[in-house]
Every structure is written in structure tokens, then in C-alpha cells.
Amino acid sequence: MAYTSLYRKYRPDTFDKVIGQDHIVRTLKNQIETNSIGHAYIFTGTRGTGKTSVAKIFARAVNCLHPENGSPCGKCENCVELAKSGNFDILEIDAASNNSVDQIRELTEKINFPPTIGRYKVYIIDEVHMLSKAAFNALLKTLEEPPEHAIFILATTEIHQILPTILSRCLRFDFKLVPNSVIAERIRFIFDDIGCKYEPEAVELIASSGNGSVRDALSVADMCVSYCENNVTYGGVLEVLGASDPQKLTSLCTAIADGDIDKTLQEVANLCDLGKSVNILAIDIATTFRNVLYIKNCSQAKRLLALPEGIYASLKGMADKYSTEKCLSIMKIMSGLEGELRYSSQHRIIFEAAVTLACLGGDSDTKSEELALKVARLEKVVATMKKSGFEPAPAAPDARQVWKQVASGLEKSNMKFLAFAALEAEVEMTETEFIVKIASPATLGLFLDKNNRDVINKIFQPLSNGRKLVFKDFVHLDEDKALPYVKEMFGQWVEIK
Numbered sequence: 001m002a003y004t005s006l007y008r009k010y011r012p013d014t015f016d017k018v019i020g021q022d023h024i025v026r027t028l029k030n031q032i033e034t035n036s037i038g039h040a041y042i043f044t045g046t047r048g049t050g051k052t053s054v055a056k057i058f059a060r061a062v063n064c065l066h067p068e069n070g071s072p073c074g075k076c077e078n079c080v081e082l083a084k085s086g087n088f089d090i091l092e093i094d095a096a097s098n099n100s101v102d103q104i105r106e107l108t109e110k111i112n113f114p115p116t117i118g119r120y121k122v123y124i125i126d127e128v129h130m131l132s133k134a135a136f137n138a139l140l141k142t143l144e145e146p147p148e149h150a151i152f153i154l155a156t157t158e159i160h161q162i163l164p165t166i167l168s169r170c171l172r173f174d175f176k177l178v179p180n181s182v183i184a185e186r187i188r189f190i191f192d193d194i195g196c197k198y199e200p201e202a203v204e205l206i207a208s209s210g211n212g213s214v215r216d217a218l219s220v221a222d223m224c225v226s227y228c229e230n231n232v233t234y235g236g237v238l239e240v241l242g243a244s245d246p247q248k249l250t251s252l253c254t255a256i257a258d259g260d261i262d263k264t265l266q267e268v269a270n271l272c273d274l275g276k277s278v279n280i281l282a283i284d285i286a287t288t289f290r291n292v293l294y295i296k297n298c299s300q301a302k303r304l305l306a307l308p309e310g311i312y313a314s315l316k317g318m319a320d321k322y323s324t325e326k327c328l329s330i331m332k333i334m335s336g337l338e339g340e341l342r343y344s345s346q347h348r349i350i351f352e353a354a355v356t357l358a359c360l361g362g363d364s365d366t367k368s369e370e371l372a373l374k375v376a377r378l379e380k381v382v383a384t385m386k387k388s389g390f391e392p393a394p395a396a397p398d399a400r401q402v403w404k405q406v407a408s409g410l411e412k413s414n415m416k417f418l419a420f421a422a423l424e425a426e427v428e429m430t431e432t433e434f435i436v437k438i439a440s441p442a443t444l445g446l447f448l449d450k451n452n453r454d455v456i457n458k459i460f461q462p463l464s465n466g467r468k469l470v471f472k473d474f475v476h477l478d479e480d481k482a483l484p485y486v487k488e489m490f491g492q493w494v495e496i497k
């Protein structure tokens with residue numbers, strides 16, 4: 001017999017089996033029961049949160065002869081026919097692979113034929129944001145005047161890529177990330193149902209590995225069942241996830257927090273030689289310190305973390321020994337690494353530099369000494385420069401911070417390249433202006449493009465404090481004045497072009 005994944009096998013077939021989306025389920029059930037069904041729906045949310053499952057249940061429910069509590073009964077003639085694959089009344093289209101205008105036209109032409117089984121023809125279009133522009137327009141035409149018997153359910157993970165003209169014609173439902181506790185409950189139910197033994201902590205770990213996606217968590221559960229041969233243990237799950245051995249990890253984290261660079265690098269070498277990827281190791285270290293912070297600062301930590309006794313005890317030991325500031329600083333360094341690793345091929349080197357930095361950062365005495373030294377040096381430089389008539393640019397950490405918020409706003413609007421370009425720019429503030437200095441003409445052009453500028457202005461407006469946003473060509477520093485400053489800061493080896 002072919003193997004069916006847990007996700008497929010336990011896919012909900014009634015609304016009551018859908019987990020974590022109560023707000024949506026209630027509304028849809030209500031629509032079925034009061035017979036107030038729309039013609040176009042858009043389901044949005046992260047992958048694996050149940051969009052397609054809910055769409056399928058809804059498609060059968062609108063056609064069911066005797067819906068039970070808003071869900072399809074599964075027994076009537078229509079339910080039986082519609083459960084067969086290849087029926088012509090419920091059509092599922094994956095826009096990622098059928099995104100051409102011809103394919104959408106073919107679909108919308110057939111829409112005028114009445115359903116063969118029940119009352120409605122339901123079109124479920126997955127990943128609808130992948131449709132080409134022409135295909136979108138063809139779809140829009142149909143959405144404007146759908147036949148009485150047609151229902152469209154559009155599903156997408158990228159709602160901001162959907163044209164407003166489409167959105168305005170659809171009832172929108174936002175699928176939420178499913179809480180770990182709800183996913184864990186589902187996994188326990190499934191494991192009990194298939195007769196698989198498990199450690200409670202193992203289930204919690206599987207649930208949290210899904211990051212809110214039921215599908216992702218269940219596919220990890222699937223692998224764990226096969227890997228652990230029907231007795232899912234915490235250690236087994238760690239191995240499936242490729243996570244680090246907790247003992248070795250604790251030992252590495254302790255070395256970092258102790259500021260013991262020698263031991264830290266040895267532990268890193270040991271773990272890397274076992275084939276551990278530094279990306280995962282970075283996440284594991286960040287997670288460890290996050291857990292330690294929880295234990296230090298949250299009275300419910302034990303229940304919330306749901307870790308095995310042994311691991312909890314060793315983390316509790318760390319929590320008693322190290323300060324919140326120290327843990328926080330290490331956590332920040334390690335979690336900030338993700339971005340850096342993405343843009344480099346020298347993963348191991350960057351990682352080793354980061355753990356070394358974390359070791360140093362962990363030692364607050366060294367840090368403040370270093371800081372004092374830097375400040376003294378800076379003050380000296382500024383004094384020298386003032387004497388020579390150079391007005392230092394006003395220190396502008398605030399401008400930088402405002403600008404970072406703008407960049408993150410751009411990223412959220414899915415203008416990732418613009419966000420990236422924004423971070424490359426220099427910024428400063430005067431009383432009345434917020435000046436963005438851009439080195440490359442191409443990038444400047446990008447910022448001055450009307451559409452882009454409108455978006456930037458909209459994000460900047462609430463942060464502006466009454467200042468006007470000004471884009472400028474990069475003004476080169478006056479070399480005679482700047483050179484000594486730069487040389488003093490960075491040493492004589494610096495080459496300036």
C-alpha cells in the first residue's frame with residue numbers, strides 16, 4: 001500500500017476538525033447555515049495554516065444536501081460524488097504552474113456550463129499571486145459578473161501582490177499562525193490514533209518546529225515516526241531536525257558566556273566536524289540564550305518551554321549564573337548572524353568571528369574599558385578637527401534609526417530591493433530636512449521614481465517630525481579635512497580612493 005503522509009491522512013474534512021482558525025470557520029459555517037454564500041473569497045496567510053483545506057470543505061459544504069452544523073455530511077449523493085477526484089464541479093488550480101492567460105481563459109469560458117452534481121461550481125485557485133498580469137485581468141472580468149452557480153476561492157501567501165480591483169470583489173479571510181499548543185494537541189491526537197508512543201517534550205518540540213504551520217509540523221512528525229520507529233523521543237526529534245546535541249550545545253553556550261574563547265572555538269570545531277551547519281548552530285545558540293532569558297525572567301518558563309528535565313536543569317544553572325544583559329547581548333549577536341550568513345560564502349569564518357565577539361561581549365568589564373578607550377579617542381579626534389576648522393557632521397544616530405524604520409517598512413511592503421538600497425544610503429537630519437545621500441545615480445533614480453517615492457513618503461510621514469524628505473547625490477567629503485580624521489580612526493593602513 002502506498003504511504004500516505006500524516007498531513008494528508010489527517011487533513012480535516014469538516015469545519016470542526018480545522019484547528020486554530022475558529023474566527024474563519026465560524027463565519028463560513030454561518031454562511032452555509034443561513035444560505036448567504038458569496039461568489040468570491042480570498043484566503044490569505046502563511047503556508048500550512050489550512051487555506052486549501054478550508055476551501056475544500058467549504059466547496060463540498062455549499063453542495064451538500066444535508067449539511068451538518070455547517071459542514072458537509074460526507075454521506076449524501078453529492079458529498080460522495082464530489083469526493084471523487086476528477087469531478088468537474090470542484091476545480092483546484094495551482095496558479096504557480098497554470099498562470100498563463102490562455103489557461104485562465106479556458107477556465108473562465110467553461111464557467112458558464114452549469115455544475116453537473118450540486119448547486120455550485122467552485123474554483124479554488126492556489127497561489128493566486130503567481131498569475132500573470134493578463135491572466136489576472138481575465139480573472140477580473142469573470143469576478144465582475146460571475147454566473148449564479150460559480151464560486152471562486154482564491155488562496156495566497158502574498159496578499160500585498162493582489163490587485164486592489166481583485167481584492168475589492170472578494171470576501172477576505174486572514175488565516176492566523178496556529179499556536180504551538182494547538183498544534184501539539186493535534187499531534188498527540190494523531191500519535192495516539194496511529195498507536196505511536198512519544199515523550200511529551202518530543203511532541204512540544206515537533207510542534208514548535210512548525211513555526212505556526214500545521215503542515216510543516218506534521219511533516220516533521222512524519223519523519224520522526226519513521227526515524228524513531230514508533231517511539232518518538234526528544235533526542236530523536238533533535239536528530240531529525242538536525243539540531244545540536246543538547247549537552248554539547250550547553251557546554252558551548254557556557255563557554256561563550258564565560259568568555260572562554262579557547263574552549264568556545266574548540267567546541268565549535270567539534271560540532272562542525274560532526275557535520276553541523278553553522279546556520280543551525282547559530283539558531284541553536286540564540287534559542288538556548290532565549291530559553292535562559294525566559295527562565296531568568298518569566299515565572300511560567302518551565303511550563304511554557306516544556307523542556308525535558310535534564311535540559312531544563314542545565315539551563316536553570318546558566319540562568320542563575322549569568323546576567324540578563326549578558327544573555328541578551330549573546331542572543332542578539334547570534335540571531336543577527338542569519339542575515340550576514342545569507343550574503344556570504346565564508347560561513348564558518350563569519351560564525352567563528354561572531355562567537356568570538358559574543359565571548360568578548362559577554363565580559364562586561366572588557367567591554368566598558370574598550371568603550372571608554374574609543375570614546376577618549378573620538379573626543380581627541382573631534383578636538384583636533386575643531387581646531388583645524390572642520391565642523392564634524394552632527395552625530396545622527398536618530399536619523400539612522402528613523403531611516404532603518406523606513407527600510408523595514410519598505411521590506412514589509414515587499415519592496416525588498418528598495419529596502420536594501422535604502423540601507424546603503426547615508427542619512428542626516430537638520431531642523432527642517434531629512435537628507436538621504438545616495439552614492440549611485442541608478443539608486444538615486446530608483447528613489448526618485450514616482451511610485452517608489454510615494455510609498456517611501458507614506459512610510460516616512462509618521463516618522464518625519466515635520467521634516468521634509470530630501471534626496472541628494474552623495475556629497476564627497478572634503479578630502480583635506482576628512483583624511484586625517486579617517487586615518488586617525490582607522491590607522492595608517494587604510495587606503496582611500
Ligand SMILES: [Zn+2]
Binds near residue numbers: 072
Ligand atoms: Zn452531504
